[in-house]
Amino acid sequence: MAKLYTNTPACCKFPCTGAPRLQNRLTLSTPQPIIKPMKPLLSTVDSVLFDLDGTLVETNIDFPLMKREMFRLAVDAGMSADDLAGLDILGVVDSAARFLTDARKPADAARLREEAMRILEEIELRHAGETREIPFAKELVSRIRERGIPIGIVTRNCRPASELSLRIADIQADVLICREDSDNHKPHPEPVLLALSRLHADPRNSVMVGDHIMDVQCGKAAGTKTIGFLRPDRADDFFDDVAPDFVTRDLREVLDAIIHRDS
Numbered sequence: 001m002a003k004l005y006t007n008t009p010a011c012c013k014f015p016c017t018g019a020p021r022l023q024n025r026l027t028l029s030t031p032q033p034i035i036k037p038m039k040p041l042l043s044t045v046d047s048v049l050f051d052l053d054g055t056l057v058e059t060n061i062d063f064p065l066m067k068r069e070m071f072r073l074a075v076d077a078g079m080s081a082d083d084l085a086g087l088d089i090l091g092v093v094d095s096a097a098r099f100l101t102d103a104r105k106p107a108d109a110a111r112l113r114e115e116a117m118r119i120l121e122e123i124e125l126r127h128a129g130e131t132r133e134i135p136f137a138k139e140l141v142s143r144i145r146e147r148g149i150p151i152g153i154v155t156r157n158c159r160p161a162s163e164l165s166l167r168i169a170d171i172q173a174d175v176l177i178c179r180e181d182s183d184n185h186k187p188h189p190e191p192v193l194l195a196l197s198r199l200h201a202d203p204r205n206s207v208m209v210g211d212h213i214m215d216v217q218c219g220k221a222a223g224t225k226t227i228g229f230l231r232p233d234r235a236d237d238f239f240d241d242v243a244p245d246f247v248t249r250d251l252r253e254v255l256d257a258i259i260h261r262d263s
């Protein structure tokens with residue numbers, strides 16, 4: 001299953017690339033190709049950026065526990081649950097630290113942030129040892145790098161857990177941007193812009209691939225093309241509100257979405 005979003009009218013999800021027609025022709029005379037032909041998103045590719053957890057690897061990190069623990073810290077600091085509604089895990093930490101800073105308690109804010117990062121790292125490391133590769137992730141990353149295109153990984157996870165996951169999955173990246181590396185985090189563009197800067201890559205010639213809406217928002221805010229990777233438990237319309245340039249359930253389709261097959 002793959003979707004290509006363009007500026008075409010809402011009635012048509014496919015651009016006029018001829019790809020669907022070519023696919024139909026192929027099915028008449030030859031076996032269905034595993035990877036569907038399509039027009040690549042980029043004519044020049046400076047870099048390909050990936051989210052880590054849920055996109056290249058599966059770690060089963062206990063995100064609900066992380067959120068409960070961050071809520072506890074924020075409420076202990078004096079915030080009400082209403083103040084925290086709708087915030088993601090790192091958003092709760094930022095909000096609680098800001099709350100203490102605004103109350104002229106900067107030392108408490110720093111202590112809360114330190115304690116939050118310690119708890120998050122401990123939970124992430126507990127699960128990083130159980131890392132499993134998402135099917136075809138290692139092959140995809142290797143095939144992109146073989147073409148001389150650098151890979152960046154942009155994750156909200158901490159560095160020790162991210163490096164352990166990548167070691168277990170045997171995935172190599174040229175740049176790894178973790179939670180510790182930026183002040184702002186996805187969906188803010190800062191971590192993607194940092195990865196692009198370290199790779200000397202132009203966002204207009206780069207693509208961000210991820211399994212969360214925040215990955216698409218972050219890539220778009222930084223000016224890259226975006227690919228939404230649908231995990232098996234996600235509905236087909238999961239990314240519809242943020243409209244990435246391409247959506248797939250199969251990482252093997254990412255290469256053809258980015259690069260001309262004969263390049």
Ligand SMILES: [Mg+2]
Nearest residue numbers: 051053054211
């Ligand atoms: Mg993810």
